[in-house]
Amino acid sequence: MGAGHAHRLYRHGHSPVHGLPPHTKLAATFAFVVVVVSTPREAMWAFGLYAALLAGVAYHARVPAGFLLKRLLIEVPFVAFAVLMPFVAEGERVEVLGMSLSVSGLWGAWNVLAKGTLGVAASVLLAATTELRELLLGLERLKLPPLLVQIASFMIRYGDVITDEMRRMRIARESRGFEARGVRHWGVLAKSAGALFIRSYERGERVHLAMVSRGYTGAMPVIDEVTASRAQWAHAFTLPLAALVVCLLGWTL
Amino acid sequence: MHVPDGFIDAPTSVATGAVAAAAVAVSLRGARRELDERTAPLAGLVAAFIFAVQMLNFPVAAGTSGHLLGGALAAILVGPYTGVLCVSVVLLMQGILFADGGLTALGVNITNMAVVTTVVAYALFRPLVKLLPRTRRSVTIASFVAALVSVPASALVFTLMYAVGGTTDVSIGKVAGAMVGVHLLIGIGEAAITALTVGAVIAVRPDLVYGARGLRQRLQLRVNGALVDAPAPDEARDGARTAPVAARTSRRALWISGLVTSLVLAGFVSFYASANPDGLEKVAADHGIDKKAEEHDYADSPLADYGVKDVDDARLSGGLAGVIGVGVTVAAGTGVFWAVRRRRSADDVSPVSTSV
Numbered sequence: 086m087g088a089g090h091a092h093r094l095y096r097h098g099h100s101p102v103h104g105l106p107p108h109t110k111l112a113a114t115f116a117f118v119v120v121v122v123s124t125p126r127e128a129m130w131a132f133g134l135y136a137a138l139l140a141g142v143a144y145h146a147r148v149p150a151g152f153l154l155k156r157l158l159i160e161v162p163f164v165a166f167a168v169l170m171p172f173v174a175e176g177e178r179v180e181v182l183g184m185s186l187s188v189s190g191l192w193g194a195w196n197v198l199a200k201g202t203l204g205v206a207a208s209v210l211l212a213a214t215t216e217l218r219e220l221l222l223g224l225e226r227l228k229l230p231p232l233l234v235q236i237a238s239f240m241i242r243y244g245d246v247i248t249d250e251m252r253r254m255r256i257a258r259e260s261r262g263f264e265a266r267g268v269r270h271w272g273v274l275a276k277s278a279g280a281l282f283i284r285s286y287e288r289g290e291r292v293h294l295a296m297v298s299r300g301y302t303g304a305m306p307v308i309d310e311v312t313a314s315r316a317q318w319a320h321a322f323t324l325p326l327a328a329l330v331v332c333l334l335g336w337t338l
Numbered sequence: 339m340h341v342p343d344g345f346i347d348a349p350t351s352v353a354t355g356a357v358a359a360a361a362v363a364v365s366l367r368g369a370r371r372e373l374d375e376r377t378a379p380l381a382g383l384v385a386a387f388i389f390a391v392q393m394l395n396f397p398v399a400a401g402t403s404g405h406l407l408g409g410a411l412a413a414i415l416v417g418p419y420t421g422v423l424c425v426s427v428v429l430l431m432q433g434i435l436f437a438d439g440g441l442t443a444l445g446v447n448i449t450n451m452a453v454v455t456t457v458v459a460y461a462l463f464r465p466l467v468k469l470l471p472r473t474r475r476s477v478t479i480a481s482f483v484a485a486l487v488s489v490p491a492s493a494l495v496f497t498l499m500y501a502v503g504g505t506t507d508v509s510i511g512k513v514a515g516a517m518v519g520v521h522l523l524i525g526i527g528e529a530a531i532t533a534l535t536v537g538a539v540i541a542v543r544p545d546l547v548y549g550a551r552g553l554r555q556r557l558q559l560r561v562n563g564a565l566v567d568a569p570a571p572d573e574a575r576d577g578a579r580t581a582p583v584a585a586r587t588s589r590r591a592l593w594i595s596g597l598v599t600s601l602v603l604a605g606f607v608s609f610y611a612s613a614n615p616d617g618l619e620k621v622a623a624d625h626g627i628d629k630k631a632e633e634h635d636y637a638d639s640p641l642a643d644y645g646v647k648d649v650d651d652a653r654l655s656g657g658l659a660g661v662i663g664v665g666v667t668v669a670a671g672t673g674v675f676w677a678v679r680r681r682r683s684a685d686d687v688s689p690v691s692t693s694v
Contacts, residue, residue: 118441122344122351200344204440212435220434232366239382240389247383247390274529278391280537282415286546291384296379316416332512 096213101320102146106221106313109321114211116325120332126196128335132203138327140204146214149164156209157202168194197230217241247285254281340432341447341496343440350503355445358540362426368419372548384416385424394429407492409455410463410485411532415539418460446499454495459488463549475541477550482533489525493517569642584590 102110124131143153174212215223221241225234263273291303314319346354353673369381388408412421426448432438463484470476497514518612540547558565 102598111692115441122440123348131616150414171520197342197344201342201440202432204343204442208434208436208441216520219437227545230362230366232369233362233423233430236382236385236423237431239379240385240424240427240431243383244389245384247386271527275534276538278531278535279542281390282387282535283538283542283546285383285387286380288542289380 092322095216096148096152098147100146100214101219102142102210105321106226106317107215107219108226109313109318110211110215111220111223111227113321113325114280116206116208116322117328120325120328121207123137124190124200124332124335126199128338129195129199131331132199134331135203136206138324138331139203139210140318140331143322146210148210151207153209154212154215157205183287197203202299243285247281250284251277251281340439341443341450345440346443346499347503348442349647351442351445353445354449354499356424358445358448358453358553361449362424365419365422365426368418369423371416373421381416381424382427383414384420385427386631388424389428390413406528407451407453407489407657408661409492409686410459410481410528411535412486413653414463414481414532414536415547416486417548418456419549420548421456421460422452424520425626426512432485446496449494450499454492455488458491460549462487466547474537474544474550477540477547481549482529484524485532489528490518491520493521494678496602514525518683530547589608 121132121135124135140150143150184229213221218238221238224237225231258277260271263270352596390410391406391408391411407425409421409425412424415421416424429439429452430444430448433441433444433447463480466483469478470480494514494517497517500513501510527587536547537551540550544550558567559568
């Protein structure tokens with residue numbers, strides 16, 4: 086945890102996917118997820134094709150399958166929820182292995198699992214092939230309000246600092262024999278959070294003064310203007326367009 | 339509570355997306371007022387802080403653990419507008435980078451976890467701080483209540499979205515029961531940690547707590563063993579201070595007792611009223627509490643919770659809805675009251691009334 090999440094997410098590489106301008110990748114990922122979500126859940130084969138498409142992108146970007154699968158573990162809480170669904174949903178019931186399951190619940194579970202997993206996989210691929218700073222530039226190019234982009238960029242830059250601070254405090258707690266076991270320890274955690282806030286806020290004030298003294302006027306200068314050619318847009322949108330074809334097939338078949 | 343893709347159907351996602359965008363636009367406007375020229379760096383810092391704090395898991399009884407949502411904490415520490423922005427940015431980054439919460443469900447997530455928690459928490463916090471005596475402790479208490487209500491409120495709003503645009507037909511009663519039951523527990527944790535955190539910050543740097551700005555004590559000097567107000571430049575206009583203050587405290591006491599009574603009525607009495615439908619009026623109160631505690635324990639493990647008849651949870655959520663209803667009503671009522679009073683005092687040119 087010490088190094089912060091930020092750097093572990095990105096996988097350095099020089100593949101064609103890495104080289105695409107960030108805003109085309111962002112837009113393509115978003116379009117892909119929208120297409121996946123609007124696919125009817127009965128068309129099971131369509132989701133298989135989507136997964137194949139994503140696997141193609143991963144191969145293209147030289148992201149190993151193990152890396153992708155490990156990052157997919159974040160989804161586990163929803164898997165637990167999806168597994169429960171067939172037991173609690175109403176409607177027609179069906180016997181599977183001696184358990185009475187709801188048909189609509191099974192469909193719902195499949196729906197959440199398939200679409201959720203594909204969405205997570207798409208975001209993981211995006212984060213693995215795009216550097217953080219580029220991602221923020223891309224968001225700015227996509228006309229997100231500049232204040233939001235700035236908040237996000239500061240958040241990411243402070244993120245590691247604060248995580249480090251938190252790790253130091255945790256090690257200090259643990260080296261004194263502390264382990265959060267129950268309600269009685271909430272007070273300690275809260276005092277840690279309070280101290281963390283004060284420490285990082287004071288640090289933020291110092292950083293802000295340093296920035297002001299170097300001429301910061303409330304906006305970051307953009308040095309490298311990222312533009313995307315038509316070919317790059319086309320390249321990036323291969324994925325969502327292919328997905329759209331699958332989706333249309335899914336609706337018609 | 340991050341909602342994944344495909345959980346809420348497309349029209350509802352679009353609608354919540356519009357709500358979220360509007361809320362963020364309003365907050366962008368308001369945040370400049372709260373943090374003046376330091377907006378972006380410090381808001382980014384607070385976002386990073388919220389992000390870090392969301393990783394701080396706290397154990398909720400029996401093997402479950404929850405993490406802070408942070409909406410209430412952000413609202414109290416840096417103000418509601420900046421709070422909405424910070425939590426929204428955290429959610430955006432979590433969606434894009436950490437794949438936590440779906441991209442198409444971003445509107446749902448922002449509305450739920452950034453807007454509802456922050457607004458509910460602040461709408462409760464502000465009047466409470468004004469009503470309670472002007473001490474540090476009352477800020478802590480107010481933040482406890484605000485955070486406590488904000489989490490189940492967000493769970494309720496999620497249930498509402500689910501009712502409108504859920505993709506599976508699990509009955510709404512079950513979803514509401516499970517969501518509110520679990521999030522009530524998480525809410526207690528969130529409340530305790532928020533209150534203690536705010537308390538810890540206020541003890542060291544009270545100037546950093548946005549919600550406690552009006553709390554600065556007058557400087558007092560000890561002269562011959564008695565505490566005397568230090569002469570202030572604006573002493574003259576505060577000359578006739580004692581009489582209205584006394585009047586205000588009594589009215590304040592009345593307000594507090596009214597608020598507490600209605601909260602107790604709405605929250606707990608309605609709980610008991612429906613908890614014992616077969617007329618067990620003579621059961622001692624502590625028996626009732628024992629029973630409630632057991633139900634809470636069941637509510638812990640979701641499976642048991644789903645499986646057990648959901649009447650218990652309906653009661654729970656009923657009582658909770660009562661509390662939230664009272665909270666919202668009180669907030670709205672006092673809001674109107676203050677707006678009217680502010681208007682009146684703005685019309686009045688004399689500085690005495692504006693300083694109250």
